[in-house]
Amino acid sequence: xxxxxxxxxxxxxxxxxxxxxxxxxxxxxxxxxxxxxxxxxxxxxxxxxxxxxxxxxxxxxxxxxxxxxxxxxxxxxxxxxxxxxxxxxxxxxxxxxxxxxxxxxxxxxxxxxxxxxxxxxxxxxxxxxxxxxxxxxxxxxxxxxxxxxxx
Amino acid sequence: xxxxxxxxxxxxxxxxxxxxxxxxxxxxxxxxxxxxxxxxxxxxxxxxxxxxxxxxxxxxxxxxxxxxxxxxxxxxxxxxxxxxxxxxxxxxxxxxxxxxxxxxxxxxxxxxxxxxxxxxxxxxxxxxxxxxxxxxxxxxxxxxxxxxxxxxxxxxxxxxxxxxxxxxxxxxxxxxxxxxxxxxxxxxxxxxxxxxxxxxxxxxxxxxxxxxxxxxxxxxxxxxxxxxxxxxxxxxxxxxxxxxxxxxxxxxxxxxxxxxxxxxxxxxxxxxxxxxxxxxxxxxxxxxxxxxxxxxxxxxxxxxxxxxxxxxxxxxxxxxxxxxxxxxxxxxxxxxxxxxxxxxxxxxxxxxxxxxxxxxxxxxxxxxxxxxxxxxxxxxxxxxxxxxxxxxxxxxxxxxxxxxxxxxxxxxxxxxxxxxxxxxxxxxxxxxxxxxxxxxxxxxxxxxxxxxxxxxxxxxxxxxxxxxxxxxxxxxxxxxxxxxxxxxxxxxxxxxxxxxxxxxxxxxxxxxxxxxxxxxxxxxxxxxxxxxxxxxxxxxxxxxxxxxxxxxxxxxxxxxxxxxxxxxxxxxxxxxxxxxxxxxxxxxxxxxxxxxxxxxxxxxxxxxxxxxxxxxxxxxxxxxxxxxxxxxxxxxxxxxxxxx
Numbered sequence: 001x002x003x004x005x006x007x008x009x010x011x012x013x014x015x016x017x018x019x020x021x022x023x024x025x026x027x028x029x030x031x032x033x034x035x036x037x038x039x040x041x042x043x044x045x046x047x048x049x050x051x052x053x054x055x056x057x058x059x060x061x062x063x064x065x066x067x068x069x070x071x072x073x074x075x076x077x078x079x080x081x082x083x084x085x086x087x088x089x090x091x092x093x094x095x096x097x098x099x100x101x102x103x104x105x106x107x108x109x110x111x112x113x114x115x116x117x118x119x120x121x122x123x124x125x126x127x128x129x130x131x132x133x134x135x136x137x138x139x140x141x142x143x144x145x146x147x148x149x150x151x
Numbered sequence: 152x153x154x155x156x157x158x159x160x161x162x163x164x165x166x167x168x169x170x171x172x173x174x175x176x177x178x179x180x181x182x183x184x185x186x187x188x189x190x191x192x193x194x195x196x197x198x199x200x201x202x203x204x205x206x207x208x209x210x211x212x213x214x215x216x217x218x219x220x221x222x223x224x225x226x227x228x229x230x231x232x233x234x235x236x237x238x239x240x241x242x243x244x245x246x247x248x249x250x251x252x253x254x255x256x257x258x259x260x261x262x263x264x265x266x267x268x269x270x271x272x273x274x275x276x277x278x279x280x281x282x283x284x285x286x287x288x289x290x291x292x293x294x295x296x297x298x299x300x301x302x303x304x305x306x307x308x309x310x311x312x313x314x315x316x317x318x319x320x321x322x323x324x325x326x327x328x329x330x331x332x333x334x335x336x337x338x339x340x341x342x343x344x345x346x347x348x349x350x351x352x353x354x355x356x357x358x359x360x361x362x363x364x365x366x367x368x369x370x371x372x373x374x375x376x377x378x379x380x381x382x383x384x385x386x387x388x389x390x391x392x393x394x395x396x397x398x399x400x401x402x403x404x405x406x407x408x409x410x411x412x413x414x415x416x417x418x419x420x421x422x423x424x425x426x427x428x429x430x431x432x433x434x435x436x437x438x439x440x441x442x443x444x445x446x447x448x449x450x451x452x453x454x455x456x457x458x459x460x461x462x463x464x465x466x467x468x469x470x471x472x473x474x475x476x477x478x479x480x481x482x483x484x485x486x487x488x489x490x491x492x493x494x495x496x497x498x499x500x501x502x503x504x505x506x507x508x509x510x511x512x513x514x515x516x517x518x519x520x521x522x523x524x525x526x527x528x529x530x531x532x533x534x535x536x537x538x539x540x541x542x543x544x545x546x547x548x549x550x551x552x553x554x555x556x557x558x559x560x561x562x563x564x565x566x567x568x569x570x571x572x573x574x575x576x577x578x579x580x581x582x583x584x585x586x587x588x589x590x591x592x593x594x595x596x597x598x599x600x601x602x603x604x605x606x607x608x609x610x611x612x613x614x615x616x617x618x619x620x621x622x623x624x625x626x627x628x629x630x631x632x633x634x635x636x637x638x639x640x641x642x643x644x645x646x647x648x649x650x651x652x653x654x655x656x657x658x659x660x661x662x663x664x665x666x667x668x669x670x671x672x673x674x675x676x677x678x679x680x681x682x683x684x685x686x687x688x689x690x691x692x693x694x695x696x697x698x699x700x701x702x703x704x705x706x707x708x709x710x711x712x713x714x715x716x717x718x719x720x721x722x723x724x725x726x727x728x729x730x731x732x733x734x735x736x737x738x739x740x741x742x743x744x745x746x747x748x749x750x751x752x753x754x755x756x757x758x759x760x761x762x763x764x765x766x767x768x769x770x771x772x773x774x775x776x777x778x779x780x781x782x783x784x785x786x787x788x789x790x791x792x793x794x795x
Contacts (some may be wrong), residue, residue: 015345015347016327016347019345019347020347023345023346023347026294027296027302027345027346027347028345030296031287032287032290032291032293032294032296033286033287033288034287035291035293035419035420035468036293036420036421036497037419037420037421037500038500038723038724039499039500039501039723040500040723040724040725042723042724042725043419043724045419072287073286073287074286074287074288077286080282080285080286085285085286088281088285089277089281089282089285092275092277092278092281092690092694093285094280094281094284094285095694095698096418096419096420096466096467096468096469096470097280097283097284097289097466097468098291098418098419098420098466098468098469099419099468100284100285101287104285119792119793120792122732123732123733123792124733126732127731127732128732129419129724129729129731130419131417131418131419131469131471131701131702131729132419132469132698132701133697133698133699133700133701133702133730133735134694134698135701135730135731135732135735136697136735136737136738137694138732139732139735
């Protein structure tokens with residue numbers, strides 16, 4: 001049994017230690033907001049926070065995440081009240097929406113480290129891929145969230 | 152689309168609930184005649200019909216309320232789902248009379264609003280799907296979970312024509328969680344307790360394949376086949392005047408060959424499907440652009456009537472044409488049938504890139520002849536495509552679209568377009584903007600070459616070719632894009648490239664504003680003007696134009712699927728690299744006000760960026776780019792960022 005703390009809740013999962021955290025989150029804990037995109041950490045759809053750090057969960061064996069505090073998209077607010085979520089709605093960022101959970105977690109992480117990022121900072125930090133081309137709206141939403149006091 | 156209905160219904164937008172339709176003929180697109188989200192047909196196909204439905208329902212609700220009140224219908228009006236009797240000031244909700252209204256005959260000629268009275272159309276209310284897409288609750292196909300469900304993983308022969316000869320799953324059967332092996336004509340699936348178990352067990356299956364007709368076929372050979380086909384027989388798609396004779400009589404001529412490679416869709420959500428079979432039929436959950444195609448695919452596997460297949464359409468993590476196919480439904484149905492339990496099939500990204508239905512490699516040979524006054528007297532285009540759609544009849548009128556129906560044709564007395572179907576067997580798919588993903592790149596490039604050859608401004612030459620009634624709307628977007636981009640006064644050190652075209656019932660013009668240092672392109676901004684008829688939802692139009700541009704720019708920069716021994720050489724986002732945030736250019740879009748019926752908007756935006764960029768590169772360097780991607784020409788790319 002591997003012990004995990006996900007979104008503030010303690011879980012014990014009976015899985016192989018080499019199973020990527022992504023599939024544990026999705027298929028064992030039934031939190032489906034974290035997405036599978038590439039399986040090699042290239043696209044960022046599976047992004048979660050592990051002890052506050054951005055991690056691509058498709059590449060992280062669950063054994064290596066034992067004992068950590070994990071935050072998924074479902075854990076950032078219960079009512080879409082997080083300033084980044086509000087900025088995302090205000091700018092109508094999502095199109096298909098599949099990459100957006102990862103985008104939002106990456107934006108939250110960026111704003112925690114750098115509350116007022118420049119465009120260049122956003123270019124460097126936001127490496128998540130989006131095929132619908134929402135990048136300019138992601139950028140605007142990050143700037144908008146940076147302007148709100150609690151981001 | 153709900154806005155169109157709600158406009159005429161006079162419904163309250165905040166109370167709108169959107170549900171996915173099951174597969175059923177009543178949802179067939181009135182213009183496309185299939186229940187498919189393809190070809191930028193949704194709004195333009197449904198615009199009139201949804202208005203009629205909304206207006207008929209409003210009339211029925213008003214009639215029911217007026218009857219109940221005992222007042223004339225003409226004294227009643229509807230707004231925000233409330234019916235008001237104007238003289239008395241009484242009001243009641245739609246819901247209070249809905250049951251009575253439903254009993255009334257449906258008006259066949261409901262009165263539609265005039266455009267000037269629109270209150271929703273032309274505005275951008277908040278989309279109803281946003282909430283679930285910022286909190287992780289939006290349910291995509293890959294998110295479906297059923298009681299007793301198993302998971303399937305799939306691996307097929309890398310060579311696209313491969314057929315399974317033999318397989319040994321002895322080792323896989325010993326893996327934990329293993330349930331069933333399912334051989335396919337071209338590969339194998341393993342069904343297991345979890346997806347991870349399925350993946351690990353699948354890796355233990357040994358397979359042997361017959362490689363089939365694509366064995367030994369590679370990209371250089373495909374290119375050679377296409378170029379040799381220029382000199383073989385071709386089918387005429389359009390012929391005005393006598394282009395061969397006019398070419399022969401021309402005082403001077405030009406010829407150029409353009410070529411593009413295969414492309415994959417690379418939707419962010421890998422292909423997947425969940426199937427549950429029971430005594431009454433089966434249920435299918437998937438993100439699909441074509442529910443009826445999914446329905447028939449599952450029915451064929453199970454040998455049951457299509458009506459017994461219930462399609463549950465979910466959100467899809469990108470379609471772009473890929474999810475108009477149903478191969479993943481066929482496979483999931485086979486897996487559920489073999490396992491005897493509900494199964495969710497999930498492809499890897501590698502399977503997705505290597506077993507797509509590809510935008511075909513294509514080439515065009517253009518010839519132009521000029522008279523003594525420097526006018527284009529003859530114009531010939533011979534379009535060669537390496538793949539044509541197998542699941543529909545499509546002749547040269549299909550793959551020459553964007554050339555044969557060009558609005559320039561009316562300005563050229565001898566205009567001939569021919570096509571060659573040099574199908575080498577790589578699977579064809581509809582890729583966002585279809586033929587307009589390559590034909591306008593080639594045509595707008597060659598038009599630019601003609602302008603340079605004639606020592607004319609490329610924008611002005613295009614203007615001169617659009618001075619006839621059929622060119623009016625294309626001319627307007629060309630002019631608007633040129634004006635907004637400052638065509639006549641580029642910033643110092645900047646070079647501009649322009650392209651304009653008609654596609655999917657809309658008109659679009661784009662200017663790329665670049666500067667170059669050696670082989671390094673800096674894209675300063677992209678300016679696009681569109682005439683898509685009535686602009687139903689301007690914010691979404693802007694998003695579609697921007698997204699379409701990104702899809703087209705990704706392909707132009709480095710999009711390339713190459714073939715070796717009949718197999719796709721790329722496998723993931725590391726070698727099929729899509730555009731990133733850091734490469735996203737500044738983008739401005741302008742909508743031409745129009746009362747014309749809506750045109751398509753999902754696809755036109757993909758078409759003009761490649762030719763606009765290539766033409767800008769010529770303006771900057773004098774180097775003509777006649778093939779894509781730009782990375783093949785040793786060109787590197789960056790964008791301008793405002794400091795701060």
